[in-house]
Amino acid sequence: MSVTRAEKPKKTGPHPVDYAKAAINADLTTKQKLGFLADMLRIRRFEQASLKLYQQGKMGGFLHLYIGQESVAVGTIALMGEHDHVITAYRDHGHALGVGMSMNECMAELFGKATGCSKGKGGSMHFFAPDKNFWGGHGIVAGQTPLGLGIAYALKYQGLKGCCLTFLGDGAVNQGVYHESLNLASLWDIPVIYIIENNQYSMGTSQARSSAIKGCLAERAEGYNIDWDTVNGEDLYEVRAKTWEAMQRAHEKCRPTLLEIDTYRYYGHSVADANAKKYRSPEEIEFYKQNHDPITLWEKRLREEGILDDAGLKTIDDAAKKEAATAVQFAEDSPFPELEDIYSDIYYEVDLGTEAGQTGRHFFND
């Protein structure tokens, strides 16, 4: 923990000390506030179920868990309107569920089943739902950063008042293409919002060992003349207030923003991360769980506001657990793709049997 949250520089503002009073939060209904709790619990229960099944060998590949970071996806994505879009990296379960994807299609994708959101062709890192303005799910660190730029570019080109929330981890900030994207975003006034989910570790390398900075990662935006801010990710109200400010800048001024949201992941980089408890102490993880868990803190907040009690919490949590259990059953019961499915969804023109899809050989099997 090289820089504590309190010490981090803050740029935009001024903000109220209590972000609950920010305009975007002041009018929230009880239903909406409980909805955020439900959304965060959906992510956590989905991932806890998936972790258990991963360990049972029900799925292959990597499983990058989002547990501990739920307030970021829920706080930001809930602000999206019709023309706002979202794209992220490989730790994508939270964003996928956040935009309203069903646990069934997500769990089935983890199982590699034909009923998965990508028909079992993408896996954990590659969830997509363009009908919900969710463009993935991208496996290469920072690879999504120019794509988010292009999505926002297309919105502006079409004269739509929207933006693209483009998520990346703190490990992505030293990739060249991210800096190219920041330059283009500012140069061309593109309504993209880069959101660094700073969980402090790029795989097993701490921020102090990976990034040369003065005060914080977001401050690098100064060099590109981009507005920036740091955000305490455990406070859903603050996440919403500062993200909304960035979205308004995108909508009204067509200008980008770089937000750095402090958060923490409880599990390893992926479940296969053998050193998950070696590059940081178990005490550190426990400290965050006890003091900075975004769901616990939101629950506490809602209790203080007098809109949540034990029974209410149980109802919401039971529903999330039940949805996860149902999704597991759905995934178990679903068929795997057929062998011939390997060759579909590669070329649009071939899939749709258009004239262009019928000239020449497209696939070169034995």
Add this chain to the structure above:
Amino acid sequence: MPVITYRQALNDALAEELERDEKVIVMGEEVAEYNGAYKITEGLWKRFGDKRVVDTPISEAGFIGLGVGAAMMGLRPVMELMFWSFAYVAYDQIINNAGCVRYMSGGLINCPLVIRGPSNGGTNVGATHSHTPENFLANTPGLKVVCPATPADAKGLMKAAIRDNDPVCFMENTLLYGEQGEVPEGDYVIPIGVADLKREGTDVSLIAHGRAVLTALAAAHRLHEEFNISAEVVDLRSIRPLDEETILASVRKTHRAVLVDENKPFCGVSAQIASLIQERAFDDLDAPVQRVCSLDAPAIYSPPLEALQLPTADRIIQKVLAIS
């Protein structure tokens, strides 16, 4: 039929498609105000304006990635790489994003993107600017790869590429930009995946793509004049999808094949063609399949030597004579 340059044919195709479809945008380094490093986009910025024809910073990974994102949203970006050699800094965007996003999304997303620019050696600019990555790119299911050799093909295939709903890597050649040829007027579109017989013959098939087609035609002319050998020249035009039937029909007619390829030999396009011929036309062959590729070293600068590093008519003729 008007005779125009390969450059003008491309320029006409871009202008016609910009005019036809508002979703088409042209983007790249120096494409707008500078009129194109090789003048392919000359006049387009003046005619279509800032919104449709866009100068980028030198930032291939960034702007190709932007093009992929915009294409996912339904725009039809035509992205210029000043050289295809520069694609190497945007490989993640081309292979992982443009090439794989449809698959990884289970068909939910498609990417109607064209990436175009010259892909050739022979201009004495050293190894870094002389790459011919059509073999690398055609190795990615999800990408299409097109290599026109003539002005007519350049126009017809460019229009097809822009209208295609999959990502198309369109590979031109700086040494062809000034070449002239007849180009049909009107809305001239050539389907991607259809090869073309550039010369009919009976004794040997010379199978090539891009500028190697012209080298093969020069060799065919001399084979006829000097050795009374009738060579057929098959122009692949498209690498992926590949028109295998035209290749096989020619080999079944001539019973001999010499593959001419400006790729390096190892895993070059011609290696795939050789595999196809031995697999499906083995009994029709009267001699082993021969290849004439670029000599297997990084592109040399020294001008007289680079001319010899690329396939030459002399080397083609030697190979043909060796199996005749």
